[in-house]
Amino acid sequence: xxxxRRKRNITDETPxxxxxxxxxxxxxxxxxCGTTHFKKDLEANLNVCSNCGHHLKWPTRQRLAHLxxxxxxxxxxxxxxxxxxxGFFDTKSYADRIAxxxxxxxxxxxxxxxxxxxxxxxxxGCVMVMEFIGGSMGSVVGEKVTRAIERAIAKKRPLIIxxxxxxxxxxxxxxxxxxxxxxxxxLARLDAARIPYISVLTDPTTGGVTASFAMLGDINIAxxxxxxxxAGPRVIEQTIRQKLPPGFQRSxxxxxxxxxxxxxDRRQMRKFLIDALDFMAR
Amino acid sequence: MEKATQIKLLExxxxxxxxxxxxPAQDEEIMRLQAQxxxxxxxxxxxxxxxxxxxxxxRVKLARHPDRPYALDFIYALxxxxxxxxxxxxFADDPAIVCGFARFEGEPVFIVGQQKANYKQRKMEDRxxxxxxxxxxxxxxxxxxxxxxxxxxxxxxxxxxxxxxxYPGIEAEERGQGEAIARNIIEMMRLASPTIGVIIGEGxxxxxxxxxxxxxxxxxxxxxxxxxxxxxCASILWRDASKADKAAAAMKITPEPLRAAGIIDAIIPEPGxxxxxxxxxxxxxVRPYLVKYLTELSTLSPEKLIEQRYTRYCRxxxxxxxxxxxxxx
Ligand SMILES: [Zn+2]
Numbered sequence: 069x070x071x072x073r074r075k076r077n078i079t080d081e082t083p084x085x086x087x088x089x090x091x092x093x094x095x096x097x098x099x100x101c102g103t104t105h106f107k108k109d110l111e112a113n114l115n116v117c118s119n120c121g122h123h124l125k126w127p128t129r130q131r132l133a134h135l136x137x138x139x140x141x142x143x144x145x146x147x148x149x150x151x152x153x154x155g156f157f158d159t160k161s162y163a164d165r166i167a168x169x170x171x172x173x174x175x176x177x178x179x180x181x182x183x184x185x186x187x188x189x190x191x192x193g194c195v196m197v198m199e200f201i202g203g204s205m206g207s208v209v210g211e212k213v214t215r216a217i218e219r220a221i222a223k224k225r226p227l228i229i230x231x232x233x234x235x236x237x238x239x240x241x242x243x244x245x246x247x248x249x250x251x252x253x254x255l256a257r258l259d260a261a262r263i264p265y266i267s268v269l270t271d272p273t274t275g276g277v278t279a280s281f282a283m284l285g286d287i288n289i290a291x292x293x294x295x296x297x298x299a300g301p302r303v304i305e306q307t308i309r310q311k312l313p314p315g316f317q318r319s320x321x322x323x324x325x326x327x328x329x330x331x332x333d334r335r336q337m338r339k340f341l342i343d344a345l346d347f348m349a350r
Numbered sequence: 351m352e353k354a355t356q357i358k359l360l361e362x363x364x365x366x367x368x369x370x371x372x373x374p375a376q377d378e379e380i381m382r383l384q385a386q387x388x389x390x391x392x393x394x395x396x397x398x399x400x401x402x403x404x405x406x407x408x409r410v411k412l413a414r415h416p417d418r419p420y421a422l423d424f425i426y427a428l429x430x431x432x433x434x435x436x437x438x439x440x441f442a443d444d445p446a447i448v449c450g451f452a453r454f455e456g457e458p459v460f461i462v463g464q465q466k467a468n469y470k471q472r473k474m475e476d477r478x479x480x481x482x483x484x485x486x487x488x489x490x491x492x493x494x495x496x497x498x499x500x501x502x503x504x505x506x507x508x509x510x511x512x513x514x515x516x517y518p519g520i521e522a523e524e525r526g527q528g529e530a531i532a533r534n535i536i537e538m539m540r541l542a543s544p545t546i547g548v549i550i551g552e553g554x555x556x557x558x559x560x561x562x563x564x565x566x567x568x569x570x571x572x573x574x575x576x577x578x579x580x581x582x583c584a585s586i587l588w589r590d591a592s593k594a595d596k597a598a599a600a601m602k603i604t605p606e607p608l609r610a611a612g613i614i615d616a617i618i619p620e621p622g623x624x625x626x627x628x629x630x631x632x633x634x635x636v637r638p639y640l641v642k643y644l645t646e647l648s649t650l651s652p653e654k655l656i657e658q659r660y661t662r663y664c665r666x667x668x669x670x671x672x673x674x675x676x677x678x679x
Contacts, residue, residue: 153668156600158587207667214664236555236577238587241601242613245555245577246666249563252536253660259536276577278528279516279556284536298528298556299518303582307518317523327526 098122114334123271123291123334128197131230132180134338135193141184145215149176150208154241162239165201173199177208178233181216183225187342189349191228192220196277198232205276206237210247213281217254217265226264226349228341231282235275235300248280255284264348266341269296269319269328287344289330290319291337296327353390354610360387381671407595409604410580412572413551414514416472417626419633420483421448421463421510423470424550427633428640429454429461435496437488441525444489446481446513447561449496451505454640460500460543462493462561463510466551483552484517487530490560494534501543504652506644509561511549514579516557531560538563539663540656544647548618548636549573550625565659566643567613569605570632571620575613576603613666615643 097104100122110117114134115124133139149166156162170176178200182193194216196203213229220227236244258265267285269278271294278298282288290296297317305312315321319331332340364383412418425432429452436443448463466483468476485493500507516527538545538561547564553575569575583597584590602608605617618635625632647655 147672149670149672151668151670154600154602158596158600207669211667211669238578238583238597238601240577240668242575242577242603242608243611243666243668245559245575246613246663248532248535248556248559249539250663250666252532252563253539253663256536256540257660260540276556279531279560280535281532283526283529283532296528297523298516298531299523303518304520304523308520312520316520325524325526327529 096124098124116334121292121333123293125198125271126334128175128180128195128199132182132193132195135195135228135230135341136182136184136186136191137188141182141193143180143182144219145181145212146176148208148211148215150206150240152239153207153243154239156239156241158239165239169200173197175200177212178203178205178237179209179212181212183219186228186338186345189226189342189345190223191226191345192216192223193228193230195230196232198234198272201237201239202234203232203277204234204237204244205247206240206244207247209237210244210250213247213251214254217251217258220263220265221258221261224261224263226266226345227258228266228268229281229285230268230270231273231277232270233273233275233277233282235277244276248276251281252284255281264345266344268332268337268341270294272296274298274300283327286348287329288327289332289340290322290328291334292319292331294319296322357387357390360390385670405595406574406598406602406604407580409572410574410594410598412624412626413574415624415626418551419625419629420467420469421465421512421550423629424510424548424633424636425450425452425461425463426469427630428637429459432461436492438491438495440488440491442486442488444481444486444492445479446483446485446517447489447493449493451500454508454644457644458505459644460497460505460507461510462497462507464513464558464561466512481517483513484515485513485557485560486517486519486522487525487527490516490530490534493561494537497541497543497545498537501541504543506544506546506647507541507564508640509545509547509564511547511553511558511562512551513554513557514552515554516560531556534560535563539659542652542655544644544650544655545659546640546643546647548639549575549614554579563659563663565647565655565662566615568616568618568636568639568643569608569614570618570625570636571605572624573605574598574603575605575608576601611666 094107095104096107096110098117101120103119115126152163175197178197180195265285267282267288269282269290273282273296322328323331360383432450432452434450448465451460464483465480497507545564547562547567549569555577580594580598581591584593608614621628621631
């Protein structure tokens, strides 16, 4: 079995799948208010509905490009990839799921870690990829986040993690659960080193990611209307056998219950982050 | 040579290589050895799940057996002078987690336990009172508050883990179940005392890890440690909760594969047909393991403990590095 498949360095070109999407349909309908937008206008507004302010899904590459100054960043640890350690097979094999996800998303796993600048300040920025097996956290996400934290400590650079995740990756069994402890151990060191860490929660952030790094920032902020919780709404409905109240587990609900420092509009996010880092970093 | 021995040898080689400054050639050697270790681990994992006499789902059923000894049965059998301490100082006292100080073999220790029913009383109302062992945020916050107190006085902490999972309910979410679990894990990772976790029934995901990010992890023979319940996994991946037996087997949640993976350190044999047949004997079976690991950990300074704890969890993961960075053109 080949453990080290040789391949060219990862370049950040738009993958063929994204190119195809661009040509399909020039209009996007806001799922909240029904307003139809020119796709280009919507993209210029960071995928926020100009009519009602609803935050639509935002492709990872666009989010990354927006996070860093001039859209310039350099990814690291892209070569750490998942392996089917348990020989897991449900309706298809985990090995196939990994291969398909890599093919369809153009990413190697559910998180991208990068270095770049934000407001002129060098930072480490990680963005989760919801399209990659539900943004699930297995050994690769655990390892990459841990390495990103260690890099932040070594280089004394602030860390920003943008979360989007359905939770831990079941196909790696208890290995996935162990990633929570590993990441938290690294975060304890980051905390001791007094390096700033801002956690940005986006729609949706649930399960093991909420129960570890997403809730452990020096500041935890979320985009408006994001679903954030430990248990998913369906699990809760099944447990208590009643309908959940409207707005339950949305950003504004968490803010009202004291679980977030702020809900920040995507269009103001950069300014918030730059100002926060000016406050925290030296 | 036995696979486990081979792994040990390879790991020793790796440790030597890793301590020196790396050249690209050494990096390649490290990668090669790591791959070898992984292949061996995978082989062991494959073998370990083939227990002909008992399926993983049978173990799940035993782990959930209504007559199984619960945390307080272990606590009263193994310790003397147990005094329970209550409350998170913020909201409430959660009966699903019991905490307190006691003596073990004459020495002061601190105890945390997830409790599924009242002590020696297991009617529906006794189970409901303990919320079937599903803690709410206040339970986790009580546990970490008191573990930090114990660590302040450098007393070892023993955690008995037995939960289907953290409580998935409206009020738990309102009070920040995710944050409570996350906070517990990060704080446990930097406790200055030795910590030993014993899974005595169900090790239900983050709800278990929130009191189980320990220096050493032990499992009784008929227990499970899982990232999601077999039913939950089956209903998501097979869209059919009745496929739980398949999920239980696929996720490798029984003690043998978890020990092979290094996730737990030891498996504690159970008496007779299982712990539910003899509570006293089941508790006594735990005693020598506590003695062994408490002795082992008692020699370490707080700094060393915390460092080794971090290293322990850093090792746990299965991934492939496709092309060593140092070799890229
Ligand atoms: Zn709208």
